[in-house]
Amino acid sequence: MLLFANSSSGVRTSFLRKQLGLGTKSAHRLSNRIRLHMSAWDRPTQLGGPGKLVEVDEVILRHIRKPGAPNLDSALVMGIECEGQVLCGIVPDRKRETLHRNIKKFVAPDSIVVTDDWVAYRKLADLGFRHITVNHSQGYFNTEGYSTGKIDSYWAVVRRAMRGYHQVSQYNLWLFIAEIECRYNMRHSAESIFDTLVSHWPSVIGDDLEALRLKYDWS
Structure with missing residues (x-):
């Protein structure tokens, strides 16, 4: 241990x-x-709070062994970061219903949610959040100086750890x-x-x- x-x-x-x-x-x-x-x-159980910045993103993890599949596959993990703390969970897709449901569950009310410009993140304001987007095709920061750099840094930690395991079963992921x-x-x-x-x-x-x-x- x-x-x-x-x-x-x-x-x-x-x-x-x-x-x-x-x-x-x-x-x-x-x-x-x-x-x-x-x-x-x-x-x-939740991250964020009134006026706090919460970064949300997803990452695709490769070399996942799924039951009955002859070849290695991939898995999608969603992450939420605020003030150096993260919450992560395995999600089936990047659909609006999936992302919004988990943001509502794991992000505290009145938080400021920062995401990339993926279409499924639109209308987060309907959940009561102030929503800020970052278009990564135009730069690391948006025009207001916001970024998803902290959750991106965490994904680097995840990838480095997972890379050494070569392959992981979906059951134990x-x-x-x-x-x-x-x-x-x-x-x-x-x-x-x-x-x-x-x-x-x-x-x-x-x-x-x-x-x-x-x-x-x-x-």
Whole structure:
């Protein structure tokens, strides 16, 4: 767990297998149990607030192994960032209904929402948000100086971690998303990430496990 807490790009199963003398299946199971524990940290239910900037974007993750598919596929992850904290979830598409539903659920009322100019983000004002768009084909910032740079920086962290895993099953993808999010959000904590994790052991079985999974499944 110490390795997972302090790594900047995740811990490979092959590394655990070699360092701990485990078999491949045992190392894989241990890795996912640690990720499951990290998924149970006390993540915020919403980000933002009156007058606060909230950046929203999606990223496509490659090399995802889906059940029954002969070739590796991809998955879509939506992210919300505010003041150095992020919330992420796996989404099925980039349709307006999907994006608006999750923004309404995870962004606090009266926030200022900053997105790119993807058509599905239009009419966010109907949900009560002030909406600012950035046309990336014209530049990194819009004419008012706003950007989606913070959530873009987080996507770089996600891609770097996922790149080392080569391929991830669709079934376990939420655990990897949870691991990266947990480590990122705790990076400035006064208490070390490891100390926080070992002092907190919530239930991760049965209905509690399904509730955890649904926190990262935004479909």
